[in-house]
Amino acid sequence: MADLPEDVVLSVENLSIDFKLRTHVLHAVQNVSFQLKRGQTLCLVGESGSGKSVTARSLLQIVDRPGRIADGKILLRNGGEVTDIATLFPGSRPMRAIRGRRIGLIFQEPMSSLSPVHTIGSQIIEAIRVHSDVDKSTARARTIDLLRQVEIPNPDQMADRYTFEFSGGMRQRALIAMALAGNPDILIADEPTTALDVTTQAEILDLIKRLQVSRGMAMLLITHDMGIVAEVADEVAVMRFGRIVERGPVDAIYHAAEHPYTRELLASTVKLTHHVEGKVPAVALSAAPQPILSVRNLSKIYGWHGKANALRAVDDANFDLYPGENLGIVGESGSGKTTLGRLILRTVEPTGGSITYRGKDGGAIDVTTLTKRELRSFHREVRLIFQDPFASLNPRMTVKEVIGDPLVVNGLAKGRALEDRVAELMRMVGLDPIGMERYPHAFSGGQRQRIGIARALALDPRIIIADEATSALDVSIRSQILDLLLDIRQRLNLSFIFISHDISVVRYFCDRVAVMHRGRIVELGEAEQICTAPQEAYTKSLISAVPNPDPRNKRMLHRHRFVAPANA
Amino acid sequence: ADFNEADILKDKVSSGAIPPLKDRLPENPLVIKPVESVGKYGGDWNMALVGGGSLSMLFRYQAYEPLLRYTPDWSGVTPNVAESFEVDAESKVYTVRLRKGMKWSDGHPYTTADIKFWYDTVFSDKRVAFVGQDHWKSGGKPAMLDIVDEQTFKVTFEKPNGLFPLQVAWANADQTTRCPKHYLEQFHIDYNPKADELARQRGFESWIASFQAAAGFQDDNAFFLNSSKKPCLHAWMFIIAPGENTERAVAERNPYYWKVDTEGNQLPYMDRIIYQMVADPQVLLLKAMQGEVDLMDQYIATPNNKSVLYDARAQGDYDFYTLTSTEANVMNFIFNLNHNDETKRKLFRNKDFRGALSTALDRQSLIDAVLVGQGAPAQPSIKKEDPLYNEQLATQFTAYDVDKANAMLDQIVPKRDDQNFRLDEEGRRLTIIFEIDQARAVFLDLFQLVIPMFQAVGIDAQMRTMDRSLWETRVRQGRDFDATAHQFGANGGVAAMLDPRYYVPTDANAMYAPAWQLWYRDRGNANAEEPPVETKSQLELYDKLKATSDPAGQREVMKQILQGAADNFYVFGVSLPPDGYGIVKNSMKNITRTMPNSFGWPTPAPTMPEQFYKV
Amino acid sequence: MSVRETLGKHSEPSLITVDGPSISPLKEGRAISTAAVGPWRLVAGKLVRQKVAMAAGAIILLLYLVGLFAEFLAPALPMTSRPQYTYAPPQGLSLFVTKPDGSSEFNFHVKGYKVEIDKVALRRTFVVDDTKVVPVGFFVKGPLYRLWGLIPTERHLIGPINRSDPMYLLGADRLGRDVFSRLIYGTRVSMSIGLVGVAMSLILGVVLGSISGFYGGWVDTVIQRIIEVVSAMPTIPLWLGLAAAIPLTWSPVNVYFVITIIVSLLGWTSLAREVRGRFLALRSEDFVTAARLDGSSETRLIFRHILPSLTSHILAVVTLAVPTMIVAETSLSFLGIGLKPPVVSWGVLLQDAQNIRTVATAPWLLIWPSLAVVIAVLSFNFFGDGLRDAADPYDN
Amino acid sequence: MLGYIFKRLLYMIPTLFGMSLISFLIIQLPPGDYLTSMIATMSDSGQTVDPAQIERLKEIYGFDDPFYIQYLKWIWGILSRGDFGHSFEWNQPVSGLIWVRMGSTLVISLLSLLFVWIVALPIGIYSAVRRQSLADHVFTFFGFIGLAVPNFILALTLMYVAYKYLGQSVGGLNSPQYTGAPWSLAKIGDFLAHLWIPIIIIGASGTAALIRILRANLTDELHKPYVITARAKGLPEYKVILKYPVRIALNPFVSAIGWVLPHLVSGVTITAIVLNLPTAGPLLFRALISQDMYLAGSFILLLSALTLVGMLLSDLLLALLDPRIRFN
Numbered sequence A: 001m002a003d004l005p006e007d008v009v010l011s012v013e014n015l016s017i018d019f020k021l022r023t024h025v026l027h028a029v030q031n032v033s034f035q036l037k038r039g040q041t042l043c044l045v046g047e048s049g050s051g052k053s054v055t056a057r058s059l060l061q062i063v064d065r066p067g068r069i070a071d072g073k074i075l076l077r078n079g080g081e082v083t084d085i086a087t088l089f090p091g092s093r094p095m096r097a098i099r100g101r102r103i104g105l106i107f108q109e110p111m112s113s114l115s116p117v118h119t120i121g122s123q124i125i126e127a128i129r130v131h132s133d134v135d136k137s138t139a140r141a142r143t144i145d146l147l148r149q150v151e152i153p154n155p156d157q158m159a160d161r162y163t164f165e166f167s168g169g170m171r172q173r174a175l176i177a178m179a180l181a182g183n184p185d186i187l188i189a190d191e192p193t194t195a196l197d198v199t200t201q202a203e204i205l206d207l208i209k210r211l212q213v214s215r216g217m218a219m220l221l222i223t224h225d226m227g228i229v230a231e232v233a234d235e236v237a238v239m240r241f242g243r244i245v246e247r248g249p250v251d252a253i254y255h256a257a258e259h260p261y262t263r264e265l266l267a268s269t270v271k272l273t274h275h276v277e278g279k280v281p282a283v284a285l286s287a288a289p290q291p292i293l294s295v296r297n298l299s300k301i302y303g304w305h306g307k308a309n310a311l312r313a314v315d316d317a318n319f320d321l322y323p324g325e326n327l328g329i330v331g332e333s334g335s336g337k338t339t340l341g342r343l344i345l346r347t348v349e350p351t352g353g354s355i356t357y358r359g360k361d362g363g364a365i366d367v368t369t370l371t372k373r374e375l376r377s378f379h380r381e382v383r384l385i386f387q388d389p390f391a392s393l394n395p396r397m398t399v400k401e402v403i404g405d406p407l408v409v410n411g412l413a414k415g416r417a418l419e420d421r422v423a424e425l426m427r428m429v430g431l432d433p434i435g436m437e438r439y440p441h442a443f444s445g446g447q448r449q450r451i452g453i454a455r456a457l458a459l460d461p462r463i464i465i466a467d468e469a470t471s472a473l474d475v476s477i478r479s480q481i482l483d484l485l486l487d488i489r490q491r492l493n494l495s496f497i498f499i500s501h502d503i504s505v506v507r508y509f510c511d512r513v514a515v516m517h518r519g520r521i522v523e524l525g526e527a528e529q530i531c532t533a534p535q536e537a538y539t540k541s542l543i544s545a546v547p548n549p550d551p552r553n554k555r556m557l558h559r560h561r562f563v564a565p566a567n568a
Numbered sequence B: 001a002d003f004n005e006a007d008i009l010k011d012k013v014s015s016g017a018i019p020p021l022k023d024r025l026p027e028n029p030l031v032i033k034p035v036e037s038v039g040k041y042g043g044d045w046n047m048a049l050v051g052g053g054s055l056s057m058l059f060r061y062q063a064y065e066p067l068l069r070y071t072p073d074w075s076g077v078t079p080n081v082a083e084s085f086e087v088d089a090e091s092k093v094y095t096v097r098l099r100k101g102m103k104w105s106d107g108h109p110y111t112t113a114d115i116k117f118w119y120d121t122v123f124s125d126k127r128v129a130f131v132g133q134d135h136w137k138s139g140g141k142p143a144m145l146d147i148v149d150e151q152t153f154k155v156t157f158e159k160p161n162g163l164f165p166l167q168v169a170w171a172n173a174d175q176t177t178r179c180p181k182h183y184l185e186q187f188h189i190d191y192n193p194k195a196d197e198l199a200r201q202r203g204f205e206s207w208i209a210s211f212q213a214a215a216g217f218q219d220d221n222a223f224f225l226n227s228s229k230k231p232c233l234h235a236w237m238f239i240i241a242p243g244e245n246t247e248r249a250v251a252e253r254n255p256y257y258w259k260v261d262t263e264g265n266q267l268p269y270m271d272r273i274i275y276q277m278v279a280d281p282q283v284l285l286l287k288a289m290q291g292e293v294d295l296m297d298q299y300i301a302t303p304n305n306k307s308v309l310y311d312a313r314a315q316g317d318y319d320f321y322t323l324t325s326t327e328a329n330v331m332n333f334i335f336n337l338n339h340n341d342e343t344k345r346k347l348f349r350n351k352d353f354r355g356a357l358s359t360a361l362d363r364q365s366l367i368d369a370v371l372v373g374q375g376a377p378a379q380p381s382i383k384k385e386d387p388l389y390n391e392q393l394a395t396q397f398t399a400y401d402v403d404k405a406n407a408m409l410d411q412i413v414p415k416r417d418d419q420n421f422r423l424d425e426e427g428r429r430l431t432i433i434f435e436i437d438q439a440r441a442v443f444l445d446l447f448q449l450v451i452p453m454f455q456a457v458g459i460d461a462q463m464r465t466m467d468r469s470l471w472e473t474r475v476r477q478g479r480d481f482d483a484t485a486h487q488f489g490a491n492g493g494v495a496a497m498l499d500p501r502y503y504v505p506t507d508a509n510a511m512y513a514p515a516w517q518l519w520y521r522d523r524g525n526a527n528a529e530e531p532p533v534e535t536k537s538q539l540e541l542y543d544k545l546k547a548t549s550d551p552a553g554q555r556e557v558m559k560q561i562l563q564g565a566a567d568n569f570y571v572f573g574v575s576l577p578p579d580g581y582g583i584v585k586n587s588m589k590n591i592t593r594t595m596p597n598s599f600g601w602p603t604p605a606p607t608m609p610e611q612f613y614k615v
Numbered sequence C: 001m002s003v004r005e006t007l008g009k010h011s012e013p014s015l016i017t018v019d020g021p022s023i024s025p026l027k028e029g030r031a032i033s034t035a036a037v038g039p040w041r042l043v044a045g046k047l048v049r050q051k052v053a054m055a056a057g058a059i060i061l062l063l064y065l066v067g068l069f070a071e072f073l074a075p076a077l078p079m080t081s082r083p084q085y086t087y088a089p090p091q092g093l094s095l096f097v098t099k100p101d102g103s104s105e106f107n108f109h110v111k112g113y114k115v116e117i118d119k120v121a122l123r124r125t126f127v128v129d130d131t132k133v134v135p136v137g138f139f140v141k142g143p144l145y146r147l148w149g150l151i152p153t154e155r156h157l158i159g160p161i162n163r164s165d166p167m168y169l170l171g172a173d174r175l176g177r178d179v180f181s182r183l184i185y186g187t188r189v190s191m192s193i194g195l196v197g198v199a200m201s202l203i204l205g206v207v208l209g210s211i212s213g214f215y216g217g218w219v220d221t222v223i224q225r226i227i228e229v230v231s232a233m234p235t236i237p238l239w240l241g242l243a244a245a246i247p248l249t250w251s252p253v254n255v256y257f258v259i260t261i262i263v264s265l266l267g268w269t270s271l272a273r274e275v276r277g278r279f280l281a282l283r284s285e286d287f288v289t290a291a292r293l294d295g296s297s298e299t300r301l302i303f304r305h306i307l308p309s310l311t312s313h314i315l316a317v318v319t320l321a322v323p324t325m326i327v328a329e330t331s332l333s334f335l336g337i338g339l340k341p342p343v344v345s346w347g348v349l350l351q352d353a354q355n356i357r358t359v360a361t362a363p364w365l366l367i368w369p370s371l372a373v374v375i376a377v378l379s380f381n382f383f384g385d386g387l388r389d390a391a392d393p394y395d396n
Numbered sequence D: 001m002l003g004y005i006f007k008r009l010l011y012m013i014p015t016l017f018g019m020s021l022i023s024f025l026i027i028q029l030p031p032g033d034y035l036t037s038m039i040a041t042m043s044d045s046g047q048t049v050d051p052a053q054i055e056r057l058k059e060i061y062g063f064d065d066p067f068y069i070q071y072l073k074w075i076w077g078i079l080s081r082g083d084f085g086h087s088f089e090w091n092q093p094v095s096g097l098i099w100v101r102m103g104s105t106l107v108i109s110l111l112s113l114l115f116v117w118i119v120a121l122p123i124g125i126y127s128a129v130r131r132q133s134l135a136d137h138v139f140t141f142f143g144f145i146g147l148a149v150p151n152f153i154l155a156l157t158l159m160y161v162a163y164k165y166l167g168q169s170v171g172g173l174n175s176p177q178y179t180g181a182p183w184s185l186a187k188i189g190d191f192l193a194h195l196w197i198p199i200i201i202i203g204a205s206g207t208a209a210l211i212r213i214l215r216a217n218l219t220d221e222l223h224k225p226y227v228i229t230a231r232a233k234g235l236p237e238y239k240v241i242l243k244y245p246v247r248i249a250l251n252p253f254v255s256a257i258g259w260v261l262p263h264l265v266s267g268v269t270i271t272a273i274v275l276n277l278p279t280a281g282p283l284l285f286r287a288l289i290s291q292d293m294y295l296a297g298s299f300i301l302l303l304s305a306l307t308l309v310g311m312l313l314s315d316l317l318l319a320l321l322d323p324r325i326r327f328n
């Protein structure tokens, strides 16, 4: 077996992975080669669905069922020897020794990757104890420490909570903590910060960097955020349609990209850092200056753990949404953004406050008092795109059924027409209709997210609440989708509540932005103003942490941290 | 004379727990002649009871001690508890002498005081009395009891009651030997003013219920359940009574038992009887095959089981004994002659109709299939060897002849429908539903074959099986059933006189005539119906039989009754019951190898289990 | 697909440009079909490819055909009893007879019996008599019957050529009836009536369990109390009461049908609670919320969105219920309300076998009916399993 | 949580009342009463029963009272004095009878439960993980034989085998010579030798059912992403499966826990009868058949109470097992 160069810990050589489907074989990964070097970071970027996650999973031999390593080697330095992971039996002892201990994996879908019935703590403790012989209490102490490191507030309490009590970003951080628990030599991070606000994201990346430096950990970072790539990558590989189309040092990729796709990617990144040109301000769009949605004093308290522990997930939120307006909501992970969105739709019952919605006929209704039946017609007009696309897709329905469902239940289409409409929606969000008969689990993260978007668009709604709707998309598709949404908005006078961590997207897409912190809306203003001249200290710190998509100008390092006032 | 006793008892005597043997035996103990030989003491008699349900079984094994008991061949009665039993010429006054010095199982003397106590409380005290004990009545009036001395009493009937001795000997009829005054009086308010308090302590509402439970005369189960504290006159007394333990019951030798063998050895020979409580007959069958049961003719000794039992003789170390049948038939077809439906009643009462159906039966094939060829075509009747045998009764309408049956039916119900079933007078299809107690496996088998035979003559016969209590309610207590089937009823001798159910409708067992039998027993009853003359004359004959006390005279009257029965042809049957069998361990001795099978002659009690012994 | 490769200056591997996802046909040279099919077609397609499931399906179909043509397939009538052959053991079918001179000749036949009556043991002893040859034929004339109660005919698929000869392929029962024929007739009742009950308790259990778990709150409270009451209800007196209440004029099959329905009215509770448990866990899932936001009615949420997640469990429960229902009569018959002769069903045949005599000396009375039930149940199970797999999104 | 339990306990009171009333009613559904069945048994052995005597007995037993009076008397006795009434058939207070039988029932129930779980859990898990393997098919086959052959036939057959080839005393839990004897090593041995038949038979159908249901539910969970996460930690496969998917797949069993005891008491009655087991089932069965109504009623009341407690327990466990299920 070929020896690996000294600094290479893992080398993938000509890896091909096939999925044998009903009608055809999908070559998800073809002839992929790359190397991970000690203490260095390889960033894998590329189009959504290009095979990044599959590649990552193959390193641990956990590719989903019909997937099969068709060809190639995965060479891992194992002490003095070199093991070819591709030849190991998935459940075998040597493979298990590699999992978690040698190679840690942060899954792309943090929301679904945690057990729904175990506490976060027990899942991490277990990860610690598989590979090191420590007793429960030590493991727990370490768990709490890890949770603290990934910025989970009150880690000793949170360790005993269940997944569904965690916000999206918190789950992602828990997963990161879990991957780090085994002190792996190689960390594979599959879009590890998509659900994190920029501040937290920066902290996490910092943490990883520190570990890399101190322990020589190699990292394979899969991400869509060219900013992050610029900040942390040593090397970059660009994937498209299952192949690595370009690979090189980070600087070369950013400043001398060869491949047209890479260039397109970078161009999109740049485009997104600017506000849309020629965008008509929302208020002008609308003839009636009356808000379509007014939220007043809305609050939600989670209090299962007793009064003392009651958590104000949303605290006295007030804002208006005008027809045709895009309202961005940004804020720290766990600050209550998702909860706010759900409160508006009443899928979570508010503890207090009111939500006034002005229907098509101009009559105002109080959403908090709607009956089930009335809610249903309300839901037709106000749509939600879920933060966790995986969980929001019925695992037992094909994509065709999922996207078609709103059309069917509202009696809008059936038979051939339904199929055509579904195909059209899929094409709109950049999915190949060939996948119509596949089940959700057989898609990549970004593809699933687009399925969610397609579903939301199916009904011609009046408001869309998009919860991190584009976080898993590569920049080029992301910008296409955003343009699509803007276009639809123009045509249908649609309004958006756009929850996002990606400041550039918010800036590109939104008219006004609300900044949330610990359940409160701390600042609300024009998007441009918030992004360029924030008033509140928290907002300032947020903006300062936005990574700059230029490896020569790593802004994240100059960010400043916001320390919450003591009384908050 | 010199008497002997078992070693265990000797030990007890020497320890002072019980008095010496001569103080325990009556002055004149009953001497039993062993069937084969004088036995030896010791051993357990292993028995089993199924279901814990019917403790009446215990009369068969350990509790058959009436004043008089049946002779082993069931030809008559012989003194038992009573030393003598005399009747006057008119069969009105009976003089009974008890054995002097006879004692209950706790050593308390058994005297006429006990009889008197029974008469006063159980028999005639309206607060607690149970009806029943019909043999102590004549013409509906209770007999008078006169106590002559400690050992002698007189029973005086208003009208002649010639069957009294035979009835006293009936399995569970006699209560006078089962009513220990010294024990029961504490529960009766007249004897113990604090009886009510005692009752409440025992979980009863009043002394009445408490007394009844203690005496246990309302039914056989009640008599034996939890009875280990109740003194008795039986050869074995319970130390663990049924109900006190749900898995088994144990009875131990009664040190005061009042029978001895010809050599003066106090009986019984065996130390204990141990009853396993088995829930299912199949398990009992296996246990028997395994040799865990010493003697058994109930539950398992069916024709169907014989082959497996036969094969397991070596393993179980047992052999068979013969039970001669005492039943009138293996199965009797019973039509409801008092049907509420006018048309059906009329039809069923037509003797030719019943005769035609009887002629339509291929009895031999039924016998071959179900009875493994055992038996012979016959109507419910007296068996041939018996002096009472009546040929007409036994053989009429037994010849299988479909054409004849059809011809007879064509006279009565000529019309047929499109499926070739006959129509009754009202033009309805002639459907006869036989309601059968589902526990009677033989009936079910027979009926599966009988139904096509009836259908072949255009009768839409159907069978409905049902749970026993439902059957009781619908058939025995109802008037809406078309027809049913049953067995029992006696096929000869003393039994036939005591249980003539298929020859004359004297009691509720005459299910073919629910209204007529009621009329006989209780003319005022709203449901009673005066029978036609021919039946009435049968009933009068039976009254006459009861008034007769000499056996020859009784037999004469019985013959007339049987001729009447043959003319009336109330019911018809399939076959003479084949002889049954029982199994007995090879180690058991003094067993009579052929005996009648009956409840009234509680097989095998009249063959004297007290003299059984084990080698 | 065209792949253009260019060598780049800083790319170590070749710089590749592809213009679409790379896919290839399943087999070399075969065209790639991209037509998407509907979910049902998808499931059906997957089902068809499962050999075991299809075989099981075929057996189920076969059983129903047997039931349908019972009269024709059975060599004898189920109730015809021949006393001389009680407990006759099964005969083997053989193709050749050996002639006295040692040569053999083709003659489709079974061997006759020599019968002896053992008066002491009260039984018939059967010895296969090699000299007695009972020729057997197909489409022979036998006892007269009406196919489906309509067409009178005497033809039977198989039978002894001389109709009075004994042919007991699977032996005879205690009344000398042909077990093979009875088994065939039994298929009809066992594969129909019993399964009605399964279907009914399935529907009740699923619907009530779903509602209870989905809505929670007072609906759940009420349904749970009902479940508690129903499941603690003493059934024995209920049966006894029913047995008394049902008019005698009803045929045993009708009675049993009613009983089956009542069994199912009582038998839904465990499934309901299991379904409820799963619903409690699933109702808060995001995909349910999503479907709700799509405007699905609650019925649709329950039956279209959540219930499919329980497919496996329900299929398992149903296949488990099938044998229970088929043999339910045997325990009901203890109470006198199961199917009873003259009706023939597998359960009735098993009832006949529940004694030591059969176990010890006539095991064929026990084995064949049991085997019939087992085969039916296994077929249902494997078919259900196939269905499950076909509906499983993860299974390819 | 405590509030929830308290609420449930409160609910139990009316439910129990309702149940007692309903069961008391149902017990009386069959035509006739204890006397009818008593007469039936007596006349079965050839005895004659005098109808007048029956009338008298009816009065004594209080069967002439209207239904509600009988019910009120009974329930009042229970509430005021803890007196469950008198068993006609056994001629003793009901409470004495019930508790004696409950002990052995509990032992047998728990042992067979244990047997079922010990056998079925590993097999069920194995079958799910190795679907369609030879072993899976073999287990399926035997499981369904256990289901398809009625329990009592299985019991008879096993007993016959025990008789024929092991020469063992059949039925019950002890050979006759040990019944009533004090516990000794030999008696324990004998007890164990008798135990296997009932446990296998009672366990047979339960085991098959458990295997199938576990297999079905587990297969569904095996592919969930959280299982893959656990695998990626490097956990051994058995731990992955036991800790994660099995826990979720247990949901249906936990839902059913409420019935385990009542089912084992009443559900396997016929088996217990055939096997001659001294459990509560046959006693209840007899009581119901013979319409010994206070005994039957009390039994059912007890079973109802057990069911209620079992269901509460199962609901609590359900919440413990799956925190998504919460109670408000």
Ligand SMILES: Nc1ncnc2c1ncn2[C@@H]1O[C@H](COP(=O)(O)OP(=O)(O)OP(=O)(O)O)[C@@H](O)[C@H]1O
Pocket: A164, A165, A166, A167, A168, A169, A170, A195, A196, A197, A302, A311, A313, A332, A333, A334, A335, A336, A337, A338, A339, A340, A387
């Ligand atoms: N079901 C629940 N029970 C208890 N606490 C909850 C529940 N759901 C959310 N929370 C808590 O509410 C807070 C807000 O959660 P939310 O999901 O709204 O955050 P978010 O702003 O969407 O965060 P992220 O950006 O990480 O997704 C978090 O602290 C979370 O732990």
Ligand SMILES: Nc1ncnc2c1ncn2[C@@H]1O[C@H](COP(=O)(O)OP(=O)(O)OP(=O)(O)O)[C@@H](O)[C@H]1O
Pocket: A019, A021, A026, A028, A047, A048, A049, A050, A051, A052, A053, A054, A055, A064, A065, A066, A067, A108, A441, A442, A443, A444, A445, A446, A447, A472, A473, A474
């Ligand atoms: N189980 C599966 N069955 C069929 N196809 C699959 C399956 N899993 C993944 N694929 C396909 O393989 C391709 C690569 O998927 P992968 O998840 O690696 O994409 P990705 O590069 O991670 O995309 P994203 O950025 O959207 O997460 C996609 O086209 C996807 O549809």
Ligand SMILES: [Mg+2]
Pocket: A052, A053, A054, A108, A190, A444, A445, A446
């Ligand atoms: Mg991915």
Ligand SMILES: [Mg+2]
Pocket: A167, A168, A169, A337, A338, A339, A387, A467
């Ligand atoms: Mg969120």
